[in-house]
Amino acid sequence: MSRKKSPEKAAPVRHRPSIARTAGEFGKVYRLVCTCGRIGRDWYAPGPAQQELEQHVATLPLIPEAQQCADPKRHDRRVWEPCAVCERQEPLFDLALEGSES
Ligand SMILES: [Zn+2]
Ligand SMILES: [Zn+2]
Numbered sequence: 001m002s003r004k005k006s007p008e009k010a011a012p013v014r015h016r017p018s019i020a021r022t023a024g025e026f027g028k029v030y031r032l033v034c035t036c037g038r039i040g041r042d043w044y045a046p047g048p049a050q051q052e053l054e055q056h057v058a059t060l061p062l063i064p065e066a067q068q069c070a071d072p073k074r075h076d077r078r079v080w081e082p083c084a085v086c087e088r089q090e091p092l093f094d095l096a097l098e099g100s101e102s
Contacts (some may be wrong), residue, residue, distance in 0.1 A: 002058070018053075020032075030044070034056060040053070067082035
């Protein structure tokens with residue numbers, strides 16, 4: 001009897017990186033902040049912060065093609081997030097063929 005012990009699955013970490021703009025000592029500072037807790041350095045230009053963001057996104061594991069979202073805007077998904085809505089869409093039987101006798 002070997003039941004697989006499944007450790008309690010923690011909710012997957014969400015990554016929603018964005019650039020936070022705050023007032024720094026010498027003007028506006030830009031900083032990468034991600035919902036996973038990642039915080040980047042302070043920059044005085046948005047460029048490097050954006051670069052950090054892209055680097056962070058690049059480290060995220062890719063998801064299998066089958067789980068990728070077909071409509072990221074509507075489903076509020078990012079390219080690194082599997083989409084449960086689209087994943088469930090299994091190819092339907094071709095209803096057009098069935099009962100097409102009129
Ligand atoms: Zn993150
Ligand atoms: Zn989707």
